[in-house]
Amino acid sequence: MLPPTIDARDVTIRFGSLTAVNRVSLTVAPGEVFGLLGPNGSGKTTLIRGLCGLVPLAAGKAMVLGRDVATESERVRAQIGYMSQKFSLYEDLTTRENIEFYSGIYGLSPAEAKARSEELMELTGVAPYLDQYAGRLSGGWKQRLALVCALLHRPRLIFLDEPTAGIDPVARRDLWDLLFRLAAEGISLVITTHYMDEAERCARVGYIYLSNLLVLGTPHELKQMPGVTPPGARWLEIYNADSANLLLRLRSLPGVLQATIFGQSIHALVREGCTNAELGLSQARVVETEPSLEDVFVTISRMQTDKKTS
């Protein structure tokens, strides 16, 4: 088996007295699509910066692409790609100029740069926009251009910090197709996102809450976690005409541990033994289901908060 692309052990990052990342351990395998989830400000971006060697680790050790980020940050950065949520290329430069700039920054020879950018233009389809100012491109094309710039130096690992925030669904789907093609070539991807459907696409998912990595596993494993579905409880998917009022009523019942609206339906965690009639659901269509990833993250966040307050 190949050595892991990322091997982080007890990574801790502090800013003064604030602990932004607390003893996070994780591994990412070559070609793996790894999802990093968690609320804003939970430490996802800081963790990524730590794994690139941009912020010093207060404790722990991180090996990225076989190198210690604490001592070989520059070499690590030469082999990783990074794409941030905010478009971070130069808007007053054309697509071509941005690509040329990053080719220079990554030290590509003119011949290499030409060959590689042609290859990437084929992959992403940005060729027709070469002479347009990057600032005039639409959100989806901006992200593709950002991806081209992040891939010029053939990185073996790419960090994508909310790459699909604010772009339309079609562009989002296209971008994911691209990402899977990269993963198929053996490139590891670490992606942060708030979209649950994107989390479901990841091979493995880590959930960071208040600087701690709470859970780590495949989406399927996370849904099976005992804490998420306590003994003697089950998840129901309830279809009813008046979901909003039903939700309020369900939440007031002692037999209902959790309830939330999910599109057309209500997701509820109810105690075993509570019949549909007791819950006033004789009229509604009720299906037993497994928890969604969102259910998982909400439940473990609450458990963590309860632990802290008690």
Place this chain on the structure above:
Amino acid sequence: MLGEFSHQRMYAIARKESLHIIRDPATLFFALFIPVLELFMLGYAIDTNVRFVATVVFNQCRTEESKRMIRMFENSKDFRVIKEVYSDAEMNSMIVSGKAQVAIKIPEDFSRQIEAKRSAQILVLVDGSHSSVAGVALNVSNAIALQESLKQYFSERTLLIESRPRILFNPDTRSANFFIPGLMVVMCQMMAIMLSANAIVREKEKGTLEQLFMTPVRASELILGKLIPYLVLTLIEFGTILFLMWSVFQVPIHGYVSTLVGLTFPFTLTFLGMGLYISTRVDTREAAGQMAMGTMMPSIFLSGYIFPLDSMPTFFWYVAFIFPTTWLIDAARGVILRGAGWSELWLHAVVLWGMGIASFALAAAKFRKRLS
């Protein structure tokens, strides 16, 4: 080549930065146009030499001698008689209303006193609200009175001592010769500090700096790559002002331009470094602009650019020499007006190069520590 300074990366940054400059014609226009505008303002409009001061005359004596006295005032070219008045009240109101800055009153007994070999008096009222005008009016009227009394005293004999002043280096005492070298220095300073402070802060604002830090680019490559285009631009501006000074305003350059460039280069480096330092402290271009302006103030008022150093209190005279601007303005006037060379300006060179290297090195170290 990893782990070492890469010229390719530095060149990529410099090229990109040049594109930013070209793509932002507004900034470029203002950076180059404002100094030229100021040059024309200072060169044409402002004349600190006092000439043709508006003067009223109240001649109560009306003799041939008194009229000759008034002609002497007029002939000096420092005074311009705008009106003759016939009462004290009228004379006073001309001064108070600001229509005249000087009033000359020759009393009735002026000629009689001279004939009687007694001291004849003339009254010169000077509006002190313009200090430089008042000073000139006082000096000139004293000189005229003195000269006239000497002539009366020695009548037909020649004067024993005559002062024949000759003004060196700026024979016409033209203001342009005094101001433009200073302007050139102050404009270079403003441009260097503004451009370099903005260069990094703009990337911070747009989030592009974060992306750059994810690449193997080093702080030294980033700093040099960014500052080289700005250094070139600042020196172009310097050259433009120098050329216009010489061609349009006919200020002769007595020394070597190479001396001037050799001193301006470290000076520019000092302020590029300062701008860089500012950019590590603030996150918005607005804040950077304010901090940059803050450093401009003492440089303008204490550098001898407008107000002569020699008339400053001793304490401020010493303070003035903390600013590199003071050194370069002095040196620039030396080279341009007096033809000074390295043998006269070696101390300036040592100080300016020292400041330039120190400022740049400190800023670069600070930048590296804070951002990477």
